[in-house]
Amino acid sequence: MSQPEFLYEVFEDFMNSPENKDFSFDNGLVCRWMTGQAKISPKISTYYAKPSKQEKLAETIHQNLLPLMTDCNKALQDVYTLFMQDTTVSEAKKNKLALLYKPADSRLLFLAKLIAFGMERQFVKRDTKNQKLIAGGALSPVVLDYIMDSEVPRPCRHFVGRKEELGKLHTMLEENSKVFLYGIAGIGKSELAKAYAKQYKKYYTNILYVEYSGDLHQSVTDMDFTDDLPEDSEEERFRKHNRFLRSLKDDTLLIIDNFNVTVTQDSFLSVVLKYRCRILFTTRSKFDGHCILQLKEIWEPSCLFQLTSAFYSEAEEHRTLVEEIIETVHRHTFAVELAAKLLENGILPPEQLLEKLREEKASLENEDKISAIKDGQNNKATYYNHIHTLFSLYSISQEQQDIMRDLCFLPPAGISARIFADWLGLTTLNDINDLIETGFVQANTRHTISLHPMIQEIALSETRPSITSCHTLLDSLQKICLMHGMEVSYYKKLFQTVENVIHLIEKDDISKYLLFLEDVFPYMEKYLYQKGMKEIIRELKQLLKGNNHGTSSDRALLLDYQATVETKPEKAIKLEKEALAQIKEITETNAHLVSNLHANLGGLYRMNGQTELAKEHMEKGILLLEQNNLLYTNDSIPQINNYAALLTEMQESERAMSALQKLAQIIKHYNSDHCLDYAQVQESMGNICLITANISQAKSHFKKAMKIYENVWADEPELIEEKYQEIQELYPQIGIALAKGILASINKQE
Template sequence: MSQPDFLYELFEDFMDDPANQDFSMDNGLVCRWLTGQAKISPKISAYYSKPSNQKKLAETIHQNLLPLMSDCNMAMQDIYTLFIQDDTISDAKKKNLASLYKPASSRLLFLAKLISFGMERQFIKRDTKNQKLLAGGALSPIVLDYIMDSEVPKPCRHFIGRDKELEELYTMLEENRHVFLCGIAGIGKSELAKAYAKHYKKHYTNILYVEYTGDLHQDITDMDFIDDPPEISEQERFQRHNRFLRSLKSDTLLIIDNFNVTATQDSFLSVVLKYRCQILFTTRSNLNEYCTFQLKEIKDINILFQLTSAFYSEADKYRSTVEKIIETVHYHTFAVELAAKLLENGISTPGQLLAKLQEERASLDNEDKIKIIKDGQSSKATYYSHIHTLFSLYALSRKQQDIMCNLCFLPYTGISARIFAKWLELPTLNEINDLIETGFVQTTTRHTISLHPMIKEIALSETKPSVSSCHILLDSLQKICLMHGIEVDYYKKLFQTAGNIIELIEKDDIPKYLLFLENVFPYMDNYNYQKGMKEIIQELKNFLKPKDIGTDSDRALLLDFQATLEIKPEKAIKLEKDALAQIENITADNARLVSNLHANLGGLYRMNGHPDLAREHMEKSISLLDQFNLLHINDSIPQIANYAMFLTEQQEPERGISELQKLSGIIKEYHSDDCLDYAKVQETLGTIYLMTANLPQAKTHFKRAFKIYEKIWADEPEMIEAKYQEIQELYPQIGFCIGKNLSGLLTK
């Protein structure tokens, strides 16, 4: 059981509460909780601080966790001993909780209350001394507490019949260091890699797992290292990660799953192959120029019959027919599993299924030649036909087809079933659970869902997802991207989903599709997700080439997006000026865009030493917001804050403070005085008062800002700490003053 799955089981009542439907057990964050690198979410600790919920927790432990423990009494006794011996816990607290331990009937309630007490205690971050990880030596450093979200998924519990392959793979890795595990889709490559990691775990210092998303460079950049500063660029993140991975020795195994491209399609492969650690790739591609291990079908029909029996309870009763079904689907592991689940669901009898498969097989070329498809991957036509036949036999409902259609866009790593259900506005998880039962949807204890690659290809072909048919999903993703100041911990998966939409969706409603791209780009910019930003720019370029597609505003936005990624100031300025030139007449429909363009251009002039031009465009930006009654919108906050800072730099701090005070009043009137926008304005006021040496006022405004940050970023104490460090660097004296208050905010 993975760490997130364990916490899903433990905190089931919290996760099932409708108030927490957006909460996701992000693997990296969970790892930080369990290794003492971050305080557990205050949402969880607040929920279990209520006595009624502590009783629920005790019952959940009894139902979900005790059955998994070999000696629960010993575990309970060890926990009690640690509790009693902890000299940081008061005698009064020990007496209060110990009274529940003595009677066996209340022992689980003791454990539930102890867990709640532990979550509410002052948090002290564990020092992992990461700087020692790069020390020299013959062995790799242990990276378990250093690289989050790199745990190898467990193989399926029905994994059988590959003992010989496991041994051969071990020998091949020892002799060659880098091995490509090749084979057709559904033959069991990923499961073999996971089983190998489990079987040979003690042979390695570390085993790391990366799910390939189409770009090795980006996948390494996106790895979650515990000491990555939040403010560093993508390029800096990549350099840090790549340098560290290069330092690992042959006692580390790196698994790169689903590397379904050729060497020419991902040029970064040559860099990764210079790593000294062992690397196991799983791939459908033909990479014969490298060391490859070709995975074949399991030819022992008894093993595959055993697999069938795991899913079909009446397999023994119809053994002869079941064995013929196995032969008919060419011993293909995934097809055997799907057939067994179809039979268990009672959709077809073994005889009916066999007849249907034999009929389909007879219509195909009997030679069953391996064919090479355009991206260098190999497949057998009959295998896809078998899976297609099994897929069609289910006669999925219209709702289930719609879900399958949208599931095609999820990343290989999957996403929370509850979050996906919310994206599609599904009232329950019933339809998704039914699809899990069919075997079409893969899941980890029903929390994270994804499509098997073969099913994804068939679903794409059958459902033909388009902008029109998937409008609910696109609208949901846009809403998240437009929720100003709201951050989601699954943003990488959201961006990967958007990337898959760009690649796979049929663009039958171009205006709606362009709007989707234009709304997602700024949210990617917030996280500096340059891979996705570049994809959107390229997509907009392709669509806006013909003059009859898109509007002037679309073309202006494209130029503005290009300026965002442009590193040369003079080119960025030209792009913003060209963007403004696209808009001939300013109207209520485009005033917000034109205001933003003037603000961006003014910011570029300010950064590059042109104060007169900076003032001209900044003031034009704010005057447009005022003229069209837009001062209350979120775009006005950075524009006015930047203008106020500019005025202060130009020796006009009083005007800057006046502008910010007016903005504070507008935010308070239209929104509230405890939102993130209000905090940002208070922080800017504090900064200006610092610059003018008005320490008392600076303290007042910084304290107001931090009171809001502490509330909004309750789940992310690292962000509060980073903000404190930022202010401390601005002015050590105010930093020390806030630090005394902040220590309480970060640890209570």
């Protein structure tokens, strides 16, 4: 099983608790935990700190893991040996836990308590040097510890046949390096690629997997490398990733799944084809002039009957009818699977299903269209009709139809079933599980769901998703995006879902849709998700063309968002000024927006060295917040912080301190003096005091800030260490003293 699935099994009790319903094991983050690049989530370690939860963990291990192990006693013995030989663990701790290991019946409790102890210990990041292995040599470095979330998914456990195709694919990759695995939807291209990776993994140093997101350049940018920094721009991330991928040699295989575009639709293909590694594309598009392996129907009747038997328990009893059904759907792999699941659910007996499929065949105007011809379009139309018929034979409930409608927007890689259920306000996963059993919904792993591309096409035409009919989903996504202080591990999938909404939804309520896009944009900006930001700007431009839709505030926001992505300061300033010009009269309704526009314009002037203009607009922004009782909002914090920084640069440090003291009081009143916002203001005041040589006062502010950082980041010592380093680099005398003091207090707690 994959690493996230493994953790789902281990921490099942944690995942099933109501307070963790929105928690998800992000593949990249899990990989960091496993390789020692990041500390495991404090939510998990805190949950299992209680002895009662440790006992539950022991039960879960017994139930979920022991049946999967060939020699659990040997594994426990190895863990015990590692623990006893660890010189960093005190003898008292060793003796206490060793008492549990000795009796055979408490060894799983020993393991559970050891896991809990390991999660609570001070985290020390493992130093990985993989990226430095590139230089020289004939082989690529082993990169799975360096490139996260790149592991190839396992093939379907019912994968059958294709022995000849697997061998042919291997030969073609060895001879041509770049191969396009081509075929119609639902014929099994992705499964063949996954099966190839599994069967031939010993031939490669690395096999990397990328789910195509509609833009190869973006797919390379979105890869998750251990040395990516939160502040890296998309251009910087792409530059690093592209340079690394170019360095990989032909002992590395890169699989790009679902590359369903043409050469002209993705201009970056020509660059990727120059990589030295081997590349396997799965695609529904025919790339003439390149090395192509066309995947056709499985012709061995025994293989498809075996596939049917995997889903339909009475297949052998109705063998003749089943074989006729397989022929009627033209041996199309996905159609065979759907038919088998329909039979297993008892909706129709085999003879009636066969009759329905034959009726559909006869109803088509052109008999030649049904024959197994080679033309891709006709073939696709034929199979589409088979799938559509099977889809229509199910009498799915209204609730399940609503779920199918919203599922149309999920990214190809899918998302956690629990998170999706939470977006829709579902109290159970029953309806989703029923749809998985029908075959309409794919369970990519045991916890991640998506729609098959052919089912997505049919669901779109049948359910016609619109702003009105999908309001629950859109409201949930909008609510997450409005919680700017909240971090979500699945933000890329969230944004990909939003992009699919933009492309696929029927816009029957433009006002609601505009507000949705306007609220999502700042959350994308927080994560520097430029592809989505540009997508929203394009959509807003289209919607606000002419005067049929939107208000002056909507047009001002569009210009403000355009300024956000603009790289030239002068052009960005012009856009912000145009945004302000859209608002002819300031009212209670638009005061907050106008305040932000002034603050943003002030920030741009500051970057451009025009300090007086910067000061003028920042003051206008803060004054509007005061006049409209909006100082309690989150926007006041960056506004006043930036204003104080500007005043300090202009040698007006007393006014800067006064502004920050006022902000500190606001945060304390509306939130608390133990939050990160308060710490950041204390740190800003400490900086000003140092600049004005008020060392003792600076030290006082820094101590207050550090105490908050220590409490808030108690389970993330690497963040505390980064903050120490930041202060040490800027202010050595103060920083070192503080760092030593805080470190000493942490060591006492250990």
